[in-house]
Amino acid sequence: MTDLLSRPALDDRTRDAGERVAYDLPPTGLPPVMWNAPKDPRWKRRIAGGAAILALIAGGGGGGAFLAEHYLIGDSTPASAAATTITETGDLAPIVAKVQPSVVTVLVDGRSSSLGSGVVLSADGLVLTNNHVVAADGTVSVRLSTGQTAPARVIATDATHDLALVQATGLSGLTPVTFATDGSVAVGDTVLAFGAPLGLEGTVTSGIVSALDRSVDTGGEKLTGLLQTDAAINQGNSGGALVDTSGRVVGINVAIATAGDSTGSVGLGFAIPADTVTAVVAQLQSQAR
Numbered sequence: 001m002t003d004l005l006s007r008p009a010l011d012d013r014t015r016d017a018g019e020r021v022a023y024d025l026p027p028t029g030l031p032p033v034m035w036n037a038p039k040d041p042r043w044k045r046r047i048a049g050g051a052a053i054l055a056l057i058a059g060g061g062g063g064g065a066f067l068a069e070h071y072l073i074g075d076s077t078p079a080s081a082a083a084t085t086i087t088e089t090g091d092l093a094p095i096v097a098k099v100q101p102s103v104v105t106v107l108v109d110g111r112s113s114s115l116g117s118g119v120v121l122s123a124d125g126l127v128l129t130n131n132h133v134v135a136a137d138g139t140v141s142v143r144l145s146t147g148q149t150a151p152a153r154v155i156a157t158d159a160t161h162d163l164a165l166v167q168a169t170g171l172s173g174l175t176p177v178t179f180a181t182d183g184s185v186a187v188g189d190t191v192l193a194f195g196a197p198l199g200l201e202g203t204v205t206s207g208i209v210s211a212l213d214r215s216v217d218t219g220g221e222k223l224t225g226l227l228q229t230d231a232a233i234n235q236g237n238s239g240g241a242l243v244d245t246s247g248r249v250v251g252i253n254v255a256i257a258t259a260g261d262s263t264g265s266v267g268l269g270f271a272i273p274a275d276t277v278t279a280v281v282a283q284l285q286s287q288a289r
Contacts (some may be wrong), residue, residue, distance in 0.1 A: 095192060096204050098247040101145050102177045103194040103240060105201045106152075106166060110138020117195030117240030118142065118166065119177045119249060121281065125150065125168030128281060129239030130254055131157045134164050142168040145202060156284035161276060162223060162254055165284045177241060180248035182275040185209055185227065193231040193253055193269065195240025207231030207267070209250075216255050216270055226270040227251045233269030242271040250274050 102120045106129045107113075116133030120126070127142055134140060134154045143149045152168040189209045197203050211228035229242060233256045242251040251271025259266050 092192060092206060092245075095243065095245060095247045099177070099192070099194055099241060099243050100202065100204070101175045103145060103202075104168075105143040105196045106133050106239060107141045107143060107149075108134055108136050108138040109141070110136055112136035113138060115196060115199055115236055116238040117236065117253070119239070119241045119252070120174045121165075121176050123172060123174050123176065125152070125171035125174060127152070127166045127168060128252065128277070129164055129166055130252065131159050131162045131164040133239050134166060140166060142166065143201065144171075144174075155288040158280050158284060160221060161272065161280045162221065163252070163272065163277065163280050163284070165281065165288060167288075177243075177249045178247070179274045179278050180244055180246070180250045182273050184244070184248075185212070185250050185273070187212060189250075190245050191229055191231055191250060192243050193229065193233050193237060193240060194243065195233075195237035195253060197232070197234035197236045199236050205232040207269075210267075214270055223254065223270075223272070225273055225276060226254070227273050229269045229271060230267040231269060232265040232267070234265050237269075248274075249277075252277050 104118045104120060104127055106116045106118045106127065108115075114133060114136055116129055118127040118129035118133070121128050125142065134157070140152045140154060141149050142152045150168040150171050152166045155165050155167050157164040187209050191207060191209055193205045193207070195203060197205075207230040209227055210230045213224075214226040214228045215222060215224045216226060227242065227250065229251075231242070233253050237253045238255075240253045241249045242253055244250050251273050253269065253271050255270040256265055257268035257270075258264060
């Protein structure tokens with residue numbers, strides 16, 4: 001039986017033991033807190049993704065793009081991308097160097113501005129993120145790991161699985177991520193989470209897969225079959241990559257659980273598994289044509 005984490009009402013999260021427990025989905029339209037960031041006006045706006053396990057990340061746009069099938073199938077690797085494998089005791093820096101260029105920050109500027117993360121699916125700027133990251137009305141843009149920002153539009157969404165495709169314009173030569181298969185993931189595997197937690201772009205955290213097949217009730221939708229990880233995931237991580245030690249994406253970060261007065265990570269993060277992601281992306285791709 002899978003675990004079901006139901007989101008407490010925002011106005012009453014007190015349990016009998018006096019402990020507050022909140023569940024958040026990295027970037028969501030209505031996160032429980034406002035985050036202020038120095039040096040960037042966006043920090044004075046709501047950071048999408050991560051604080052409550054039941055809060056989805058964003059919303060937006062339209063557009064069309066073709067995603068090559070070999071980017072969507074299991075552990076297949078584009079010919080130009082050599083697989084890098086390390087042991088759990090090895091240096092994680094090569095994995096970070098390999099994956100970081102394929103992780104982006106997704107920005108939505110509007111009445112309800114939000115910030116989340118995404119992964120590159122094609123060389124010309126097709127990006128995958130969480131639906132809740134782009135759910136709010138506003139102007140969508142994508143910022144690369146190099147700092148370059150490009151206008152973008154949402155071309156297809158799947159609210160049920162909390163995934164969305166965003167097409168950035170004017171880009172070329174990007175490095176797509178490679179997806180693993182669910183069968184390659186086991187409890188205890190080392191994983192790294194990439195994204196922009198609390199707006200801190202280019203952040204990487206590490207941990208292990210701590211459980212499989214979790215279910216999360218967002219209040220409006222129920223996400224099932226999720227990977228659980230103790231890698232630190234916070235608001236802004238939504239839509240980012242959870243990768244294995246070969247640099248393959250095993251999941252897309254979507255939610256965390258928080259306890260007490262803090263809305264930060266308590267070592268319970270959740271990701272949509274790779275097999276689900278690739279199946280949904282294929283469907284969204286066909287819709288976007």
